[in-house]
Amino acid sequence: MKEIGSSEEEIFSYLSSVREEDLTYDRILSSMCTRPHPVAIRAHMQFIETNLGDPGLFPGTMGLEDELIRMLGELFHHAGAGGYATSGGTESNIQALRIAKKQKSVDHPNVIIPASAHFSFDKACDMLGLEMRSVPLDANYRMDIDSVSNAVDARTAGIVSVVGTTEYGMIDPVREIGEIAGDNDIFFHVDAAFGGLVAPFLPKIAPWDFSIPSVSSISVDPHKMGMSTIPCGALLLRDPAAFGCLNVDTPYLTVKKECTLAGTRPGAPVAGAYAVLRYLGCEGLSAIVSGCMENTRRLIEGMEAFGYPRAVTPDVNVATFDCPITPSGWRVSRTRQGHMRTVQMPHVTRDVVESFLETIGESHA
Numbered sequence: 001m002k003e004i005g006s007s008e009e010e011i012f013s014y015l016s017s018v019r020e021e022d023l024t025y026d027r028i029l030s031s032m033c034t035r036p037h038p039v040a041i042r043a044h045m046q047f048i049e050t051n052l053g054d055p056g057l058f059p060g061t062m063g064l065e066d067e068l069i070r071m072l073g074e075l076f077h078h079a080g081a082g083g084y085a086t087s088g089g090t091e092s093n094i095q096a097l098r099i100a101k102k103q104k105s106v107d108h109p110n111v112i113i114p115a116s117a118h119f120s121f122d123k124a125c126d127m128l129g130l131e132m133r134s135v136p137l138d139a140n141y142r143m144d145i146d147s148v149s150n151a152v153d154a155r156t157a158g159i160v161s162v163v164g165t166t167e168y169g170m171i172d173p174v175r176e177i178g179e180i181a182g183d184n185d186i187f188f189h190v191d192a193a194f195g196g197l198v199a200p201f202l203p204k205i206a207p208w209d210f211s212i213p214s215v216s217s218i219s220v221d222p223h224k225m226g227m228s229t230i231p232c233g234a235l236l237l238r239d240p241a242a243f244g245c246l247n248v249d250t251p252y253l254t255v256k257k258e259c260t261l262a263g264t265r266p267g268a269p270v271a272g273a274y275a276v277l278r279y280l281g282c283e284g285l286s287a288i289v290s291g292c293m294e295n296t297r298r299l300i301e302g303m304e305a306f307g308y309p310r311a312v313t314p315d316v317n318v319a320t321f322d323c324p325i326t327p328s329g330w331r332v333s334r335t336r337q338g339h340m341r342t343v344q345m346p347h348v349t350r351d352v353v354e355s356f357l358e359t360i361g362e363s364h365a
């Protein structure tokens, strides 16, 4: 740090130049984040100094967090769900597995996760000393039901399914896997970090949320398809009291116990998420999801016309292709199997899709 401070002008001109090095979302098809909605940005700025880590000082913001959780709980068919706003899917998944582990007091506990699970589960299992039993997928990249049955044993503390897999955009057979969890009385976590704000708005969809009695917890990230400011995830529990096993004493705070992973927690993205969900309502979110799904179908159709077949027909707005080329000037990613992976986020409009296909056409020619 310099001895003497710099002028604001100097700093902000430097910051502008740094920002210019960043990519803009226009040509990014590899991300599950998007430009935050203007309403989210406005609410975020209004709550910029709030800290949910000491909620007694910010009772208004704490109430807003409760309202956000209630909105999400209702959307997932359980208005009485407990929950709190996390920094994203990683924290939600870690916390869910902490609870699963605490509820099962056995030596060498294991958790069963699909091979498609996000790498946050590697982190969670490493931190928690859980054996991670990764089970294979079926031909459509969904968690294989029989493999789950075979992997369960007396030391299984949790089963995880994914709604909207990171790589292929698939929804696991939650009901069937839920039956296995229910029959064996095992904590069942649904990672809907991406799909939690997509699946409720899809026209034809099998139940996947708290409407399935054995679903214990759900993670969902407003900072992905909820167009909220980063960082905003949420962990919801069917039984709010189940958070109690994570409580630590916080003697000098305004609340005497805390179950969250982070201490200091920003209220700003919570306000952002609350505002954007309330502003859009189910109608607005449905319109956004149907646009993203329409763009996904158009991209698949366009790519196949060039001879690049889809890897699978996705359940949510993630399209993957057997396509070895990477169009210049665009960001796409590659799955572990080497497929081109694209995510049709709200910033990936119909015009963006057409322009992407044009570049593919030029590279193809």
Ligand code: 0PR
Pocket (backbone or CB within 6 Å): 030, 031, 032, 033, 087, 088, 089, 090, 091, 093, 118, 120, 162, 164, 165, 166, 191, 192, 193, 194, 221, 233
């Ligand atoms: N669960 C699922 C199903 C996810 O897809 C993700 C992240 C997580 C959990 C973890 O969420 P956080 O990253 O919020 O902790 N999925 C994206 C991915 O890994 C995250 C991402 C977003 C990566 C934007 C890159 C990017 O540009 O691909």
